[in-house]
Amino acid sequence: MQTSFDDKVLALRTKGEAFAIATVVRTVDATSAKPGAKALILADGTIAEGWIGGGCARGAVTRAAIEALGDGQPRFVSLRPEELLDAEGRSHGEEREGVRFARNRCPSKGSMDVFVEPVTPPPDLVVCGESPVALALCELSSRLGMRRTLCAPGLAEGKAPEVERLLDGFALQTGIGADRYVVVATQGKGDEAAMRAALAAGAVYIAFVGSRRKFAALCERLVADGVAPSDLAQVKSPAGLDISAITPDEIALSILAEIVAERRGRQRREDRSNGSP
Structure with a gap:
């Protein structure tokens, strides 16, 4: 039994x-x-x-x-x-x-x-890409109590950091029951495919690593291909809090700080809606 x-x-x-x-x-x-x-x-x-x-x-x-x-x-x-x-x-x-x-x-x-x-299941952090920022996100998030998935098509053997799931593509399971946070850090290698997967993943937070100009160009291509502008409007770009980050580790830190702020802010709002002080 x-x-x-x-x-x-x-x-x-x-x-x-x-x-x-x-x-x-x-x-x-x-x-x-x-x-x-x-x-x-x-x-x-x-x-x-x-x-x-x-x-x-x-x-x-x-x-x-x-x-x-x-x-x-x-x-x-x-x-x-x-x-x-x-x-x-x-x-x-x-x-x-x-x-x-x-x-x-x-x-x-x-x-x-x-x-x-x-x-309750731990929050789900999905990182798309094999860029230095993507790999830094996986490494720095190891102590945040998140279940980490790295979507990195063609990533060389031995280069992947330790994560809970490593996917050779951008096909994400839906309906997982946990809060999902998706960061598209493909940086020119599969941007469109990764963003489509992120938008379909049922995420509470989606961020794109790149300049505003690069994201605007990506949005133009996706809208022309049938993606709703309202869906793209929910994407945070540039990703992360403004801490004047320069290095991949600093950029990853700014993104994780933003995810923590979003996650805890949602919990506080839910507590207030349930009548907690």
């Missing part, structure tokens, strides 16, 4: 899908699930693996899992029979000191506490 559970967790991590792990940490009186029982819950509330009890418990726990995946914060759910909630002066759905109380309508009249932990 545990092997199957661990295999499913590994498969979801490999695919870059978000999920939550619900763990029963305490039970009182008779309950169908016992301490240590776990369930793996997908973003739509489906229990993909494991067991945390019958329908009496599943509803409250899966709702907590969906919410946890929405804001990235864990949840602690305490399921109790309605008589006990009334006796303690608590109500269904109430939250006190980080504990959410819910009714347990199972005939057993037992209580169960469940910890729900969201597991």
Whole structure:
């Protein structure tokens, strides 16, 4: 059972899908699930693996899992029979000191506490090209907790930096579930193909390494070939924060700083929309 559970967790991590792990940490009186029982819950509330009890418990726990995946914060759910909630002066759905109380309508009249932990995929950094800036981006980003993909057609053996994925082309998987940041650093070698792939990748951030004039010329060619100007308008060019960068390492640093600012800014906006201070 545990092997199957661990295999499913590994498969979801490999695919870059978000999920939550619900763990029963305490039970009182008779309950169908016992301490240590776990369930793996997908973003739509489906229990993909494991067991945390019958329908009496599943509803409250899966709702907590969906919410946890929405804001990235864990949840602690305490399921109790309605008589006990009334006796303690608590109500269904109430939250006190980080504990959410819910009714347990199972005939057993037992209580169960469940910890729900969201597991979200790391952000996806896609670097297109084999230019010095592209290789510097892969090397400097190694400690930022990002899953790195280098798209470098024809890159000479032994020249590639250590990355999670190395692709001999620009065909990118869509629907990965993680925030994706794409940097086109082809610098004249496959600019159009790389930009088309970037626009189709479902990225939250796309940047082009090159001058404004070079990007304008690229846009003209792409628009003439049917690419919507509104799609190209989302591309950040020149890439990176203005730190007067000159060397490939400095340019890569400016781009990574911009990605960090974009990523954390999005998280703050999401927190405010979810009611966090």
